[in-house]
Amino acid sequence: MSYEFLVASAIGVLVAGGIYLALRARTFQVVLGLTLISHAVNLFLFASGRLELGRPPIWDKTVSEYTDPLPQALVLTAIVITFGMTAFVVILSLRSFLETGSDHVDGDTVPCDAQDGLAEDEEP
Amino acid sequence: MSLLDHLPILPVAIPALAAPLALLAMRRRRALAVGIAVLSCLVQLGLALVLMARVSGGAILAYALGDWPAPFGIVLVADRLAALMLVLTSVLALIALVHALVTGADRKGWHFHPLFQFQLMGLNGAFLTGDLFNLFVFFEVLLIASYGLMLHGQGPARLKAGVQYVVVNLVGSALFLIALGMLYALTGTLNMADMGLRVAAVPAADQGMLRIAALLLTSVFAIKAALVPLHLWLPRTYAVSTPAVAALFAILTKVGVYSLIRVVPQVFGEGAGAAAWVPAPWLYPAALASAVVGFAGVFVARSLSEQAAYAVIGSTATLLVAVAGWSAQTLGAGLYYLAHSTLAGAALFLVADVAARRRGSFGDAAIAGPAFPGRGMVALMFMAAAIAATGLPPLSGFIGKLLILMSVTTQPDWGWAWGVILGTTLIGVIGFARTGSAVFWKVGEGAGAPPAPPSRADMIAPALALALLAALSVGAGAASDYTKAAAAQVLDPAQTAAAVLVERAP
Numbered sequence: 001m002s003y004e005f006l007v008a009s010a011i012g013v014l015v016a017g018g019i020y021l022a023l024r025a026r027t028f029q030v031v032l033g034l035t036l037i038s039h040a041v042n043l044f045l046f047a048s049g050r051l052e053l054g055r056p057p058i059w060d061k062t063v064s065e066y067t068d069p070l071p072q073a074l075v076l077t078a079i080v081i082t083f084g085m086t087a088f089v090v091i092l093s094l095r096s097f098l099e100t101g102s103d104h105v106d107g108d109t110v111p112c113d114a115q116d117g118l119a120e121d122e123e124p
Numbered sequence: 125m126s127l128l129d130h131l132p133i134l135p136v137a138i139p140a141l142a143a144p145l146a147l148l149a150m151r152r153r154r155a156l157a158v159g160i161a162v163l164s165c166l167v168q169l170g171l172a173l174v175l176m177a178r179v180s181g182g183a184i185l186a187y188a189l190g191d192w193p194a195p196f197g198i199v200l201v202a203d204r205l206a207a208l209m210l211v212l213t214s215v216l217a218l219i220a221l222v223h224a225l226v227t228g229a230d231r232k233g234w235h236f237h238p239l240f241q242f243q244l245m246g247l248n249g250a251f252l253t254g255d256l257f258n259l260f261v262f263f264e265v266l267l268i269a270s271y272g273l274m275l276h277g278q279g280p281a282r283l284k285a286g287v288q289y290v291v292v293n294l295v296g297s298a299l300f301l302i303a304l305g306m307l308y309a310l311t312g313t314l315n316m317a318d319m320g321l322r323v324a325a326v327p328a329a330d331q332g333m334l335r336i337a338a339l340l341l342t343s344v345f346a347i348k349a350a351l352v353p354l355h356l357w358l359p360r361t362y363a364v365s366t367p368a369v370a371a372l373f374a375i376l377t378k379v380g381v382y383s384l385i386r387v388v389p390q391v392f393g394e395g396a397g398a399a400a401w402v403p404a405p406w407l408y409p410a411a412l413a414s415a416v417v418g419f420a421g422v423f424v425a426r427s428l429s430e431q432a433a434y435a436v437i438g439s440t441a442t443l444l445v446a447v448a449g450w451s452a453q454t455l456g457a458g459l460y461y462l463a464h465s466t467l468a469g470a471a472l473f474l475v476a477d478v479a480a481r482r483r484g485s486f487g488d489a490a491i492a493g494p495a496f497p498g499r500g501m502v503a504l505m506f507m508a509a510a511i512a513a514t515g516l517p518p519l520s521g522f523i524g525k526l527l528i529l530m531s532v533t534t535q536p537d538w539g540w541a542w543g544v545i546l547g548t549t550l551i552g553v554i555g556f557a558r559t560g561s562a563v564f565w566k567v568g569e570g571a572g573a574p575p576a577p578p579s580r581a582d583m584i585a586p587a588l589a590l591a592l593l594a595a596l597s598v599g600a601g602a603a604s605d606y607t608k609a610a611a612a613q614v615l616d617p618a619q620t621a622a623a624v625l626v627e628r629a630p
Contacts, residue, residue, distance in 0.1 A: 022295065027287060034294050041301045048305035071308065074257060078301055081264050085297070088271065089290050096283035105287060 007047055014040035027093035027103045034089065038082040046075045131178065132187040132200040134171050135210055135248040138164055143241035150234060158225065161237040165218050168244065172210035179207045180606065182613065184623035186254065194625045195318040201254035201624060204610035205459070209251040209382055212463055215592065216375055216470055217244050223474055223585035224368035227481070227578075232277040232366070239276070243269035243372065250379055254624055256307065257314045259383065260300050263348075267293050270376060273369045274361060285360040292357040296347040299340055306337035307391075317621040320390045324397040334399045338392050342403035345387070348380025349444065350437050351407075352414040359421060362433035367477030370429065371585075374469035377440045378462055385447060385455065390617045401450065408448040408537070412544045414441030419548035423555035428476035428488035428506075431559055435472055435513045438548060439465035442515075445541050446528040452615055453531040456608030461524035463603070464596055467589050468512040468521060474586035475509045478502055479563055481582060484575040490559040492568035497577050503564035505586055510556035512593045514549055519590075520597035525549065527604060 014036050021033025049068030057069035097103040142164035149157040179185060185202040188194060221240065223229070230236040246266025253259050271293075275286045308314055310330055311322040326334050343354070350358040358377070362370045384403075392402055418438025425431035443465055446458030476488045479502050486493035496502075508519065515521035525545060532541045596603060613619060 022291070030291055034291065034298075037295070037298045041298045041305075045301055045305040048309040050309075070314075071305075074304070074308070077257075077261065081261070081297070082294075085264075085268070085290075085294055088268065089287075089294065092271075092275070092283065092290055093287055096280075096287050099278075099283050100280045105291070106284075 003053070004051055007043065007051060011040045011043050011047075014043070025104055025106075027097065027105055030105055031086070031089055031093060035086055038078075038086070042075050042078055042082070045078055046071055048074075130187070131171065131175055132185055132202045132252055133189070135168055135175070135214075136200075136245055136252065138167055138171070139241040139245035139248065143238040143245065146241060147235065147238040150237065157237050158230070161221060161241060162225075164241055165214065165221055165244070168248070169211070169214040169218060172207065172214045175202055176204075176207035176211055178202075179204055180609075182609070184613070184620055186624045186626070195313055195315045198258050199254040199315065199624055200252040201317075201620060202252060203620065204606065204613050205382070205385065206251050208459065208463065208607070208610055209378070210248060212378075212466055213244065213247045213251065213375055216372060216466060219470060219474070219585050219588050219592075220368045220372040222588065223371065223477070223582070224366075226581045226584060227368065227477065229277070229366050229368045235272060236276055239269050239272040240372075242266075243273055245269075247375065247379065251382060254317060254620075255315050256304055256319065256387070259387075260297070260304060263300065263379075264297060266376070266379070267297070270373065273372070274365050276369060277366045279364075281364045285364045289357055289361040292347065296344050299347075300344045303337045303340035303344065306333055306340070310334055310337065315624070316387065316390045317617070317624040320393065320395065320617050321621060321625075323391060323399055324395050326397070326399070328398070331398045335402050338399055338402040339406070341387060342384065342406065345380045345383045346410065349377050349384070349440055350380070350414070351410045351441065351444065352417050353410075355414060355417065355437050358437055359430060359433040362436065362473075363427065363430040367429065367473050367480075368585075370432070370473040371470035371589075374436055374466050374473070377436055378443075378466055381440060381443060381447065381462065384444075385459075385614055389450065389615050390620065393615070393617050395617070404448065404450060407444060408540075411441050411444035411448050412540055414438070415445060415544050415548045417441075419551045419555070422552050423558075425490065425555065425559065427490055428479060428559060428563065429473060431490070431555065432469065432472035432476055432513075435552070436465075436469040438552065439469060439513060439521075442525070442528065442545060442548070445545065446531065449532055449535045450615070451531075451534060452608065452612045453534060454528070455611035455615065456604065457524070457527035457531040459607035459610055460527055460600070460604045461521075463607070464512070464520040464524045464593065467593050467596070468509065468519075471505075471509040471586050471589035471593065472513055474589060475502065475506045478582055478586060479506065482574065482577050483563075486568070488563070490562045492562055492566035494574035495567045496574035498580065499564055501580075501583070503560065505583065505590065506560055506564060508590050508593075509586065510553075510560060512590070514552040514556060516549075516553065518597060519593050520600065521593075523597055523600045523604075 018033045018036035021029045049071035052067040055065050055067040057067050142160050146157040146160045187200040189198045246262050249262035310326050311319050313319050347354045418434050421434025422431050443458050443461050446454045480488035482496040483493045512519040512521045515525035532538045
């Protein structure tokens with residue numbers, strides 16, 4: 001029971017943090033938020049085959065109880081895809097920052113210099 | 125096994141081979157890369173037509189990848205709907221490719237042709253697969269290619285819109301995976317046909333989870349289809365994309381619609397017990413709202429490409445109004461309109477580009493500019509594209525909207541559909557008349573002499589799209605018969621299940 005609770009609450013915390021960060025206005029925070037969300041999704045997918053301790057996913061002579069191997073394959077695919085996507089979005093937001101001089105997700109007007117001195121949440 | 129038995133995998137395999145070949149050839153011999161890309165598109169069109177001919181009798185071709193039997197391995201399923209989408213994709217790809225080559229848009233970056241082929245691979249795969257996780261993978265393939273294509277040509281505006289586009293779709297992918305995880309946990313399968321048989325057996329205590337999964341999956345497809353309130357990513361993205369790319373993107377929203385049409389009847393259809401048709405009550409009002417928002421955008425758009433982007437939202441929504449009826453008549457009318465609206469959207473983007481190339485610094489902004497040479501011809505094409513997009517006679521939009529209006533009368537609350545479709549048509553007509561008269565009629569003060577006009581060759585692609593729209597209205601009888609049959613096939617999931625889940629001799 002406690003094991004399920006641990007995994008479930010970890011996913012919940014990750015998603016909550018991810019959503020909060022993804023809703024921020026600056027690309028770096030959004031990218032971090034997306035990374036947290038994708039971590040949570042990977043954990044969730046992994047748990048979709050039920051949480052079993054100490055059971056092998058593939059055939060073994062000495063074992064009679066197995067865990068579902070399919071979610072592990074799914075997670076592997078998901079990890080590879082999200083890893084590539086995260087790398088892409090990092091490069092994209094860097095390029096966007098360098099070309100437009102602003103790292104705001106949708107504000108074309110906020111210059112980057114105004115970022116550090118002022119409070120983060122002051123929108124123009 | 126003859127080569128014909130491998131037909132369903134070829135639309136995925138050919139662009140997958142063409143893309144790296146084009147990439148290798150690009151640096152040294154550009155002409156060779158272009159040749160590979162064009163050849164690949166032509167072969168895909170041929171394959172799609174052969175596939176359509178083979179399934180038009182009602183056969184459902186199931187292709188087990190690696191010969192692993194159905195619920196365990198991944199299957200590709202080619203039926204009437206899949207063949208229709210494949211033909212549409214390959215036709216649209218050819219038009220977009222011709223426009224890119226003629227206008228030289230493919231020379232603005234190194235990787236246009238490989239990305240274009242990967243995009244086609246993702247699209248074809250998404251239309252053919254019979255496995256939900258595989259659908260996710262092909263979604264990612266087409267999305268990552270679309271990120272590259274959307275940014276093709278670069279510039280601050282594209283990068284800015286690109287960040288939003290990518291972020292929205294990454295969140296969409298995360299939701300897709302959560303829905304998949306829930307569905308797998310509940311049913312223990314990822315094969316759509318198999319899942320459709322198993323959802324009825326989900327215990328009563330888990331029905332809530334099942335409904336959440338169904339609605340999450342619907343939301344993901346609604347993001348792709350740009351349904352209100354999930355449409356905000358689309359106008360900016362499409363309006364700043366290279367026009368040839370935007371024309372190809374006209375089918376990206378239809379991928380969302382296709383996935384809804386494929387997954388909802390198959391998995392959450394009649395046999396799904398308490399979860400039957402869970403997404404249906406949400407879809408209809410959302411589609412109506414999207415139609416209003418889309419054509420309101422057409423009405424107020426500041427440039428021709430922005431207007432085309434809103435027209436894509438509006439016409440996809442009109443299509444979903446029909447789809448939300450979930451009956452053979454409405455779905456059949458909707459599928460006919462799907463083919464039409466894809467081509468009409470592409471035609472609008474291409475005509476906008478043709479006008480922009482002749483107006484110098486005015487671009488495609490909806491303000492009075494110079495009286496460029498060949499204005500009459502471009503104006504005529506814009507009018508034809510606008511007629512198609514709004515659904516006036518004689519082009520196929522009229523027939524499509526008529527079919528939708530006639531079919532929805534069998535539904536409850538059909539008055540809303542009539543009011544919204546007819547009202548948005550009027551708003552759309554006024555919107556297109558406004559931008560058309562500004563761009564093609566008035567001459568702006570201080571506009572000066574127009575720049576030297578480019579060769580007329582860039583009118584080929586939009587003319588091709590318009591000719592296909594005309595052909596679609598001439599052949600409306602045959603086309604709507606086909607779409608009706610396709611709709612009936614989709615709404616009978618037992619047929620697909622029987623074809624996919626064959627018992628195999630060991």
